[in-house]
Amino acid sequence: MSLAFLIKMRHFNFIMRKTGLPNREKAQDIRSVKLLFSFLLPYKKYIILSLIAMLFSTAAVLAIPQGIKTLVDEAMSTKSTALLNKAVLLMVGLVVVLGLSIYARNIYSRMLGVLMVADIRNKVYRHILYLSPTFYDKRRTGEIISRLTADVAILRITWGMQIPYVVRGLLMLFAGLGLLFYTSVKLTLILLVVVPPVMVISLMLGKSMRKHSKNQQDKVADLSVQVEESISAVRTVQAFTQEEFEVARYARSVDESIDAAKLQIRSTALFFSVSVAIAFAGVIGVLWLGGSEVIADKMTAGTLLAYLMYVLFLGDALGSISQFYSSLQSAAGAAERLFDLLDARTDVRQPKEPKSLKEAQKGREIIFDKVSFAYPANEHEAILKDLNLHIKAGETLAIVGPSGAGKSTLFHLLLRFYDPIKGSIVLDGEKLTEVDLQAIRKSVAMVAQESTVFATSVMENIRYGKPDATDDEVIEAAKLAQVHAFVQEFENGYDTYLGEKGVRLSGGQKQRIAIARTILRNPDVLLLDEATSNLDAKSEQKIQQAIEEVAKERTTLVIAHRLATVKSADRIIVMNKGQIVDEGKHEDLLESSALYKSLAELQFLRTDH
Numbered sequence: 001m002s003l004a005f006l007i008k009m010r011h012f013n014f015i016m017r018k019t020g021l022p023n024r025e026k027a028q029d030i031r032s033v034k035l036l037f038s039f040l041l042p043y044k045k046y047i048i049l050s051l052i053a054m055l056f057s058t059a060a061v062l063a064i065p066q067g068i069k070t071l072v073d074e075a076m077s078t079k080s081t082a083l084l085n086k087a088v089l090l091m092v093g094l095v096v097v098l099g100l101s102i103y104a105r106n107i108y109s110r111m112l113g114v115l116m117v118a119d120i121r122n123k124v125y126r127h128i129l130y131l132s133p134t135f136y137d138k139r140r141t142g143e144i145i146s147r148l149t150a151d152v153a154i155l156r157i158t159w160g161m162q163i164p165y166v167v168r169g170l171l172m173l174f175a176g177l178g179l180l181f182y183t184s185v186k187l188t189l190i191l192l193v194v195v196p197p198v199m200v201i202s203l204m205l206g207k208s209m210r211k212h213s214k215n216q217q218d219k220v221a222d223l224s225v226q227v228e229e230s231i232s233a234v235r236t237v238q239a240f241t242q243e244e245f246e247v248a249r250y251a252r253s254v255d256e257s258i259d260a261a262k263l264q265i266r267s268t269a270l271f272f273s274v275s276v277a278i279a280f281a282g283v284i285g286v287l288w289l290g291g292s293e294v295i296a297d298k299m300t301a302g303t304l305l306a307y308l309m310y311v312l313f314l315g316d317a318l319g320s321i322s323q324f325y326s327s328l329q330s331a332a333g334a335a336e337r338l339f340d341l342l343d344a345r346t347d348v349r350q351p352k353e354p355k356s357l358k359e360a361q362k363g364r365e366i367i368f369d370k371v372s373f374a375y376p377a378n379e380h381e382a383i384l385k386d387l388n389l390h391i392k393a394g395e396t397l398a399i400v401g402p403s404g405a406g407k408s409t410l411f412h413l414l415l416r417f418y419d420p421i422k423g424s425i426v427l428d429g430e431k432l433t434e435v436d437l438q439a440i441r442k443s444v445a446m447v448a449q450e451s452t453v454f455a456t457s458v459m460e461n462i463r464y465g466k467p468d469a470t471d472d473e474v475i476e477a478a479k480l481a482q483v484h485a486f487v488q489e490f491e492n493g494y495d496t497y498l499g500e501k502g503v504r505l506s507g508g509q510k511q512r513i514a515i516a517r518t519i520l521r522n523p524d525v526l527l528l529d530e531a532t533s534n535l536d537a538k539s540e541q542k543i544q545q546a547i548e549e550v551a552k553e554r555t556t557l558v559i560a561h562r563l564a565t566v567k568s569a570d571r572i573i574v575m576n577k578g579q580i581v582d583e584g585k586h587e588d589l590l591e592s593s594a595l596y597k598s599l600a601e602l603q604f605l606r607t608d609h
């Protein structure tokens with residue numbers, strides 16, 4: 001059975017079980033096999049060299065018993081030292097060939113595994129990194145990570161270690177069988193009657209062993225997903241004193257993995273004990289039958305010895321072939337999970353003929369034209385409903401509204417993280433869905449509600465906004481965003497390492513770093529999702545000045561929680577339940593909009609400094 005066929009079958013069964021859609025899936029399934037081979041193609045040289053090495057090592061192994069036969073039958077029986085030396089010399093030569101070819105085979109086949117898998121990793125990572133948030137809304141991070149690590153490792157083991165063994169096994173099987181017949185037809189015919197039922201028994205045992213061990217691996221994988229989740233939220237766990245709850249949950253899963261391991265251990269123990277017993281029973285059987293032939297002078301002792309060795313080689317070859325079938329299955333499973341990531345598509349894609357944006361003068365004009373939207377994770381809940389909004393180039397627009405009104409969602413749509421379900425968003429006369437994705441994101445930049453800080457230095461965190469920025473440019477942006485002052489107090493200044501997710505910073509500091517990064521990017525459209533209470537009065541005032549300064553030259557949308565922001569805006573819109581319910585200036589809205597008045601009283605008037 002060819003490799004491609006086996007992988008196909010495995011893939012096919014899996015898909016059939018999952019969806020029951022044979023035809024469409026069949027195409028996908030062929031694609032999966034093609035993909036796997038496309039990753040092998042660049043390494044043809046490695047495949048050929050390891051095959052050649054394998055031919056040599058197999059030939060050397062198979063020739064050794066012939067040397068032993070000569071040694072026993074000719075040298076020993078004639079007591080000739082010259083013949084003994086000759087036979088030994090021959091075998092030493094074979095051992096040297098064997099050593100060299102095993103070395104070469106290991107190097108080439110293992111390197112093949114490593115290199116191919118590195119390519120898959122890079123390709124999958126690149127692919128998913130370009131997928132829109134829709135994809136991540138529906139997946140667990142731990143699961144994606146495990147695909148890129150565990151599944152990739154399975155492929156590496158299969159391609160780098162298992163496949164060479166099976167090829168060697170097949171070579172050994174055919175050549176060995178030929179040699180068995182050549183050595184003794186009678187013994188071999190008897191063997192061929194006895195072997196199949198024995199094979200069936202050991203295959204069955206092997207199958208149950210592998211089923212249990214896969215089950216056990218799955219349980220262990222569940223464990224790491226749990227750890228990933230609770231460790232990344234360890235502060236929440238502790239704040240809610242849920243340590244014991246998490247410990248118990250983990251312990252339950254550990255128990256399950258122990259149960260799975262028990263079954264696996266039992267079946268493995270049985271498999272090995274039966275296999276070894278069968279192997280030795282085989283040896284004894286051959287010795288018995290062959291021994292009587294030797295006694296009857298129908299066979300020499302050397303031939304029997306050589307024969308016995310071939311039987312053992314053959315047993316080993318059969319073993320690695322049968323084991324390979326299951327490892328192929330797990331490799332196919334792993335490949336499937338990886339290619340499932342590679343196949344993942346989101347609706348937000350680069351248009352076929354992307355339009356570029358014209359040179360921005362002073363910000364960009366933005367039009368929301370009857371935009372309706374629901375998040376893909378919750379398709380039936382309309383978050384924006386027939387929303388119309390016209391923002392002039394260079395305008396500063398403040399957006400206010402109760403929590404959940406859809407304010408941040410407007411920003412997500414402007415960055416084209418998601419596409420509207422109905423209506424369209426037009427940026428400087430071009431529909432967002434028709435514009436080059438990278439161009440949109442070069443032109444529109446956001447300071448998100450939850451600021452992201454990477455596990456690197458202050459300098460690099462800010463420079464993320466413009467990778468080719470000089471240190472001076474970074475410091476300039478840092479000064480505007482009120483980062484400079486607090487960074488001065490750090491021992492290592494701008495080189496200070498900020499810890500994973502920026503744990504060494506306060507909420508307000510993180511926010512200011514995020515603002516500096518966006519200022520450095522110098523976008524045409526600036527989106528600011530203000531977090532409420534992260535800043536003290538003094539830095540707030542300074543940031544406000546900075547933002548007003550920065551806002552002058554571009555279109556700025558601010559989700560506002562502060563009086564200073566709404567007052568400095570050209571216009572304020574009030575959002576509620578996915579619609580714009582009022583718009584105007586602060587003073588007018590206080591008069592005309594009941595919702596604005598109540599929000600203002602709760603949010604900015606109370607915190608007015």
Ligand SMILES: Nc1ncnc2c1ncn2[C@@H]1O[C@H](COP(=O)(O)OP(=O)(O)OP(=O)(O)O)[C@@H](O)[C@H]1O
Pocket residue numbers: 137375376377378383401402403404405406407408409410449
């Ligand atoms: N990724 C998502 N998947 C599904 N639903 C989402 C997603 N993000 C937000 N929502 C839902 O969309 C609605 C609007 O969210 P949005 O973040 O736009 O509110 P907001 O006006 O910014 O609120 P806040 O002032 O609290 O930040 C909420 O009801 C929220 O549950």
Ligand SMILES: [Mg+2]
Pocket residue numbers: 407408409449529
């Ligand atoms: Mg929000």
